[in-house]
Amino acid sequence: MAGEIQIRLTAGEIGQLWAQYLNDSASICVLTFFLEKAEDMEIKPLIEFSLELSKTHIGKITAILTEEKNVIPNGFSIKEDVELNAPRLYSDSFVLNFINQMAKVGLTTYAGSVGTSVRGDIKSYYMDCLTETMELYDKSTELLLKKGLFIRSPSLPNLEKIEFVKKQWFMLDVFGEKRPLIASEVDNLFANLQRNALGVAALTGFSQG
Template sequence: MTSTSHIPLSSSELNNVWMTYQKKTLIVRFLEHFQEHVEDAEAKQILKEYYDISSKVVTDLENIFRQEGAAVPLGFTDNDVIKGTPKLFDFHYDMMFARLMTKISIGLYGLYSTMSYRKDIRDLYKQLTFDGQSIYDKCTGFLLDKGILSRPPYVSMPKGYPFVQDQDYLSGYHLLKETRSLNTTEVSLLHHAIETNLTGMQLMIGFAQSARNEEVKKYFVKGMELSKEVETTLGDFLRKDFIEPPATHAGKVTASKVPPFSDKMMMYITNLLSTFGLGSNALGGAFSLRSDLPITMAQIGQKIYFFAKEGGEIMIKNRWLEEPPKVEDRRKLTR
């Protein structure tokens, strides 16, 4: 069997390792702030485990870059977190954030795993997936025990396997008659999107009141307003079927206006969550069989896209956007 040391990273593997490094260094910095202020003993243990795992991964990724003769990316450093600042978020937001990041990570690692060919890289993402699921499980159990997470609604168990008989099942808007009620696929996707958005909304509020750059501050205010619009729009689908959208009394922003994070890092994670939101909306639209849902998801997705695009422009303007590895430009040879 050929040794992997003689097989260079493919373009997809290099990109995925590079992207993982960006995200993992970001998570480490956020966890440093959260660990300064965590009071609950169980939460403290989970956050420390998450931090230790993430720090080790950062070191492992740095070794991969060096072994390949590639420059180690900058990612996010000690300069992106300010130690000794007051906590920006209160009452178990740290665990809500950790759960959200592992939720995003598990999906990304599954994708990266299917794009990997070298055995050591496949093994890397297999382990990262396992670790992510472990932390996600602990965060979810903790938040449920504390009464912070809202469970999706319960429904009566099916007693048979009926088939759709009416073409109107696919319709979502009628002037003369009511639309059908939501099915469990649609309810679960709506619940997931709203739950994720609630965590993101508090993040935008905290960022808006602590950002230094005035343009960045205004951008986060737009993020607050967009998050509210998404929650209201998607929540209305549930309310029409007399289902309460997910909500939580926890994880609110404190009164502190002292920034614990760099504007660069806050912009980057906002871009990451916007990308995740685009993917979630695409998934929700693809699996929803009522035509009004994909239309609404597409409209929301368009707004998220332009929000993310504006964020990218701000990051480039301030030289905060680290460029991914690129292929050699051979097109100039044909000119």
């Protein structure tokens, strides 16, 4: 409306938008290559869905920054950064796991972006991103389960009693005086092992370029 004062983007909002632009431009490159080589007819639609999300995000961020008269980041591009004629580097099951892990990361990132955002349209945008990423995580998890590829984190014996921490340096005892790992430590170690294994495999493929 005429006379309305446009609230400028905060440093946090600008930083988050730039970071997401770069991440999504990289995702478009990677997912386009994955889609070009995909053979599994159940996994291929999930790659297409994930790719379309990244393209939509790039379009929306570009519109926001353009309206604010801010420069558009120099992101990654298929023309400059991808060789679509390169040999197939990854199995479709790897790609499915990759998308699932990236969705997990996205859930954390977008939740943080919502907390960093103040302006109404930016908050709404990231809340939409969070909803989309929840759908992507759900779809990829269900497909991993269907194909017998989902690896669950370790289970613990049933707890029979409550124990209280009595030492001030409880968290450091695992490195000195040994104690059993607590549930959150087991889960974090398992998640880190999964991400590291996926990262090693991805970098091994990229290094062949």
